[in-house]
Amino acid sequence: MAKDTERLYGERLKRYVTALRNGKPDKVPIRPFVAEFTAKYAGYNCQQVAHDYNLAFEAACKCAADFDWDAVVANMVYVWTGLTEAIGTNYYAVPGIHVPAGTGFQYREPSQEKAFMRPDEYDALIEDPTGFLFNVWLPRVSNDVVPAGEPVTFRNNLSFLKGGMAMMQYFTAFGPQVQRLRTECGTPGAIAGILKAPLDIIADKMRGYLGLVDDLMEQPEKVLAACEALMPHLLHVALSGADPQKNAPIAIWMHRGCVPFVMQKHFDTIFWPTLKPIIEEIWARGHQTLFYAEGKWGAHLDAFAELPDQSIIYHCDQDDIFQVHKKLHHKFAISGGVPNYLLGVGTPDEVRACCKKIIDGVAKDGGYIMDASAIVQNDAKIENVKAMTDFTREYGVY
Amino acid sequence: MTENKIVRKPGVCIPWEEKLKELPPIKGDAELVKKVWEDTDALGYIYIWHCLLSF
Numbered sequence: 001m002a003k004d005t006e007r008l009y010g011e012r013l014k015r016y017v018t019a020l021r022n023g024k025p026d027k028v029p030i031r032p033f034v035a036e037f038t039a040k041y042a043g044y045n046c047q048q049v050a051h052d053y054n055l056a057f058e059a060a061c062k063c064a065a066d067f068d069w070d071a072v073v074a075n076m077v078y079v080w081t082g083l084t085e086a087i088g089t090n091y092y093a094v095p096g097i098h099v100p101a102g103t104g105f106q107y108r109e110p111s112q113e114k115a116f117m118r119p120d121e122y123d124a125l126i127e128d129p130t131g132f133l134f135n136v137w138l139p140r141v142s143n144d145v146v147p148a149g150e151p152v153t154f155r156n157n158l159s160f161l162k163g164g165m166a167m168m169q170y171f172t173a174f175g176p177q178v179q180r181l182r183t184e185c186g187t188p189g190a191i192a193g194i195l196k197a198p199l200d201i202i203a204d205k206m207r208g209y210l211g212l213v214d215d216l217m218e219q220p221e222k223v224l225a226a227c228e229a230l231m232p233h234l235l236h237v238a239l240s241g242a243d244p245q246k247n248a249p250i251a252i253w254m255h256r257g258c259v260p261f262v263m264q265k266h267f268d269t270i271f272w273p274t275l276k277p278i279i280e281e282i283w284a285r286g287h288q289t290l291f292y293a294e295g296k297w298g299a300h301l302d303a304f305a306e307l308p309d310q311s312i313i314y315h316c317d318q319d320d321i322f323q324v325h326k327k328l329h330h331k332f333a334i335s336g337g338v339p340n341y342l343l344g345v346g347t348p349d350e351v352r353a354c355c356k357k358i359i360d361g362v363a364k365d366g367g368y369i370m371d372a373s374a375i376v377q378n379d380a381k382i383e384n385v386k387a388m389t390d391f392t393r394e395y396g397v398y
Numbered sequence: 399m400t401e402n403k404i405v406r407k408p409g410v411c412i413p414w415e416e417k418l419k420e421l422p423p424i425k426g427d428a429e430l431v432k433k434v435w436e437d438t439d440a441l442g443y444i445y446i447w448h449c450l451l452s453f
Contacts, residue, residue: 084453130406133446164445194451205450236408237447
């Protein structure tokens with residue numbers, strides 16, 4: 001049995017990695033980014049998998065054991081809200097606390113007036129990004145951490161102590177979870193390491209989207225300098241979590257750096273010039289980057305095509321996947337394209353028809369990995385995820 | 399005030415060069431002290447950057 005699982009692991013890894021490298025494996029690999037769906041399938045609610053990562057690990061393993069998937073994320077319900085509560089993080093709506101137990105965790109962006117970074121603080125961020133995060137940013141995103149210079153408190157101390165120990169505990173638990181997926185389910189890990197674009201991180205966690213677009217109009221040179229200051233740190237963090245075997249790609253979660261969230265000129269002069277060198281350096285070190293292109297990035301496909309062959313995998317959310325294939329297939333593998341609404345409200349026949357269309361139009365020459373458009377949450381019907389899996393396995397044979 | 403002038407490279411919160419100034423002359427293996435300082439210092443760096451990026 002163990003030998004069978006190991007053989008299965010080897011077959012799946014080869015299939016997945018071949019497609020990641022834009023090659024043609026024996027079958028179309030299946031790698032759904034299933035988050036709260038795992039809870040639904042395993043009989044848990046959103047609170048349970050968000051607040052107890054052991055239950056999230058159980059749910060991920062149950063899905064990996066029952067579905068013929070070639071790679072999975074060890075825990076796609078990535079934010080352990082037990083950790084964020086220990087830190088005192090104030091921007092999450094936690095299932096079972098701030099939102100109903102059956103609703104996935106939510107990120108709550110503050111109003112522009114209460115942004116975690118003020119418009120006149122760019123110089124401080126640029127001068128010392130790590131110091132800025134500790135001294136300015138963290139006290140604003142945590143209800144327990146006090147600003148630098150203010151009297152220390154019991155809650156402040158506990159935020160660092162509990163937060164640090166809990167983060168270590170959580171990250172350390174991933175090793176055994178990945179091993180368990182291998183030995184019990186024969187399933188490789190889909191990604192390793194995290195990256196975000198400098199401009200995205202300023203929008204997401206510092207200035208907020210509205211603050212960022214104001215700054216792009218009023219002080220673009222400061223935004224550019226801040227992005228440049230963040231670059232070496234984001235590269236460092238990405239590489240620190242990368243797969244030593246160089247099989248699984250580093251994932252970049254792409255948010256609001258595209259048209260129409262920003263103007264084309266800001267993509268051309270700030271977003272892309274401060275992301276492209278990171279991707280090139282990651283590739284120079286032998287790692288691919290999975291562009292998880294949330295939303296629509298179709299206006300920027302020509303820019304992405306400037307990157308070295310095979311250096312990225314383009315994950316298609318709401319773009320026209322056939323257009324993406326035309327523009328990028330000669331250089332990169334593509335994944336995704338099955339609309340989440342279809343998995344949520346469609347029928348298995350409709351899902352199968354969609355998968356057939358994608359396989360016929362995009363996967364014919366290899367370099368395609370089956371997945372939903374976006375992360376699969378608990379609105380997806382189990383029978384539809386089964387239909388996507390089983391149809392692809394049967395029809396997606398080269 | 400002096401802390402603001404520290405140049406923190408990726409992976410570093412308190413550079414070894416700064417810590418070294420606070421220590422008496424090292425009597426034993428200085429490289430070992432430096433390595434362990436940098437390894438544990440990096441944990442602080444990972445903590446804050448993952449607070450930003452991952453959580």
